[in-house]
Amino acid sequence: MFRLFWADDGGLPANDRGLAYGDGLFETIRMSGQKGVLLSRHLERMARDAGRLGIEVSRKELASVCVEAGQRFADRFKGDGWVLKLTLTRGSGGRGYRPDPGMEPNLLVSASALPPTPDSDGVAVDFSKVTLAVNPLLAGVKSLNRMEQVLAAAELKPSLFEVIMADREGNxxxxxxxxxxxxxxxGWVTPPASSLAVAGVLRQWLLERLRQRGEPVTERPVTVPDVLGPDCQGMFLLNSVLGIVPVLTIAGHHLPVDSGLATIFNPLETLE
Amino acid sequence: MFRLFWADDGGLPANDRGLAYGDGLFETIRMSGQKGVLLSRHLERMARDAGRLGIEVSRKELASVCVEAGQRFADRFKGDGWVLKLTLTRGSGGRGYRPDPGMEPNLLVSASALPPTPDSDGVAVDFSKVTLAVNPLLAGVKSLNRMEQVLAAAELKPSLFEVIMADREGNxxxxxxxxxxxxxxxGWVTPPASSLAVAGVLRQWLLERLRQRGEPVTERPVTVPDVLGPDCQGMFLLNSVLGIVPVLTIAGHHLPVDSGLATIFNPLETLE
Incomplete structure (x- = not known):
């Protein structure tokens, strides 16, 4: 179990380990009224990855909080979509970095408005100057250690929707x-889960759907020439709150845009 | 300037970016009454590394808070040593990872008892199974992204004082x-600052003192054979709260212990 905190009632204790060390993880879930888009996948990921970090939490307990959050917050957004955020930390205290065994986790629940809808005709992106250094022990985990993403996001000019980070090999x-x-x-190509800083739930959902439809999907390192070269028939950005977003230009280079993928799988609200 | 929070009055706002993303940094300072050991170096590092992250704070403002903290907390520890912790975050809010320009940082100030004094005859350490993946942009910065340290510290058995992490090259x-x-x-050998997750203030202070005394100090990658081989005449662990700690055994292998270094430079309380 965990100690539950509602963000509209206040923050976490001053000695929370999420603040002290980024010792925790989070989920941001697109909500449609009281219903969460891809909710079971979000909760599955949080429970599984918490386990990888040695934080004990069950999917069922998290699901129960999401029901409560829907009742608490949905009316504030007047039937529009909103975003539910769950921040789960290892708890309060401990001896320095060393966690005490059997600590009670803290769960902070907050709600916010949806971000602006990306242009369905495609967005402009650039390459980031920030290199990702993914620790294999944390690969894919949406932990609270997100300084690299913050530094990269600081590069975002108003004209840019996103910047793409490479690892130190340049992939x-x-x-x-x-x-x-x-x-x-x-066919489709995407970097392997083992190389990712965050393994998104929409990515996993979409790969499964594409494979179910018999489309070839390869998980392998993606190079700059893969994107800028003649073989590239389109690039998509995947985010469970924002959906499947086609890329129109990368570093000023125009990419082919095929809206088929977005049309088939949106609207997001229908995803389970 | 920053918004000041005292940990004994409560935590940071629920939307603080230190909690959300580890978007900030911290210092832990050994206090002797109202006087901070190596205080100016701690504040210099925090101000400089905050600047690397795009967080504006001056050493002078931090120094003023430390005076206030000394007055507030010193009596609670009855003249014994204690630990002052400063946690500086980029502030509250922002659009996802992207920081808003001109955000007001949050500074959380807390006090705790000294950790147990390490055995001056030497301590037992082991090699960690956790590999460090240091991003060059964050090298040396005592940021709030410390999950690797948490995972490694979880390996600490009661008999171990510390575990030593290698990078993915095995250094x-x-x-x-x-x-x-x-x-x-x-002479003396230590890994270069550019390779470090945290570049400690005691390390920097000690390297300067050794060089002032004319002793050769080399900053270069350190290998396992450097430690376990016949050339090793001793290994020391450096921490500004705990001091200069000789290693007696590493992974069960006995190392020569020369208490000269610790004797010369302790007690910590005298360090400026």
């Missing part, structure tokens, strides 16, 4: 808040 | 809360 990994998916002549 | 970098210094036949 493109992901945006600050999006996973990437390329359309190539012989 | 030894540092402990969870200590920098490392080796004594070799031809």
């Amino acid at each position: 493109l990994v992901e945006g600050t808040r999006t996973n990437i998916l390329l359309r190539q002549a012989d | 030894l970098v540092e402990g969870t809360r200590t920098n490392i210094l080796l004594r070799q036949a031809d």
Whole structure:
């Protein structure tokens, strides 16, 4: 179990380990009224990745909080979509970095308005100057250690929707808040989960759907030439709050835009 | 300037970016009454590294808070030493990862008892299974992104004082809360600042003192054979709260212990 905090009632204790060390993880869930888009996947990821960090929480307990959050917050957004954020930390205290065994986690629940809807005709992105250094122990985990994403997001000019970060080998990994998916002549390509800072739930959902439809999907390192070269038939950014967003230009280079993918799978509200 | 929060009055706002993303940094300062050990170096590091992250704060403002903290907390520890912690975050809010320009930072100030004094005859350490993945943009910065240290500290059995982490090339970098210094036949060796997760103030102070005394100090990658091989004449762990701590055994392997270094430079309370 966890100790529950509502953000509209106040913050976490001063000695919370999420603040002290980024010792925790979070989910941002698109809500439609009291219903969460891809909710079960979000909760599955949080419970599983919390376990990887040694934080004990069950999906069922989280689901119950989401029901309560829907009742508490949905009316404030007058039937529009909103965003539910769950921040789960290892708890309060401990001896320095060392966690005490059996600490009670803290769960902070907050609500916010939806971000602006991305242009469905496609967005402009650039390459980030920030290199990702993903620790294999944390690969894919939406932990509270997000300084690299903050530094990269500081590069976002108003004209840019996203910047794409590479690892130190120069392979493109992901945006600050999006996973990437390329359309190539012989199928779909996306970086492998083991290389990702955050393995998004929309990415996982979409890969499964594409495979169910018999479309070839390859998880392999993605290079700059993969994106800028002639084989690229389109690039998509994936985020469970924002949806499937086609890229129109990257670093000023125009990419083919095929709206098929977005049309097939949106609106987001229908996703389970 | 910053918004000041005293931990004994409560925590930070629920939307603080330190909690959300580890978007900030911290200092832990050994206090002797109202006097901070190596205080000016701590404040210099915090102001400088905050600047690297785009968080504006002056050393003078921080110094003034430390005076106030000394007056507030020193009596509670009845003349004994204590630990002053400053946690500086980019502030509250922002649009997702992207910081708003001109955000007002939050500064949380807390006090705690000194940790147990390490055995001056030497301590037992081990190699950590956690590999450090240091982003060059964050090298040396005592940021709030400390999940690697938390995971490594979870390996600490009661018999161990520290575990030493290597980078993915296998070079030894540092402990969870200590920098490392080796004594070799031809002088002192320590990993270069550019490779460090946290560049400690005691490390910097000690390297300067050793050089002033004319002793050769080399900053270069440190390998496991450097530590376990015949050239190793001693290994020391450096932490500005705990001091200069000799290592007696590493992974069960006995190291030579020369208490000279600790004797010369302690007691910590005298350090400016």
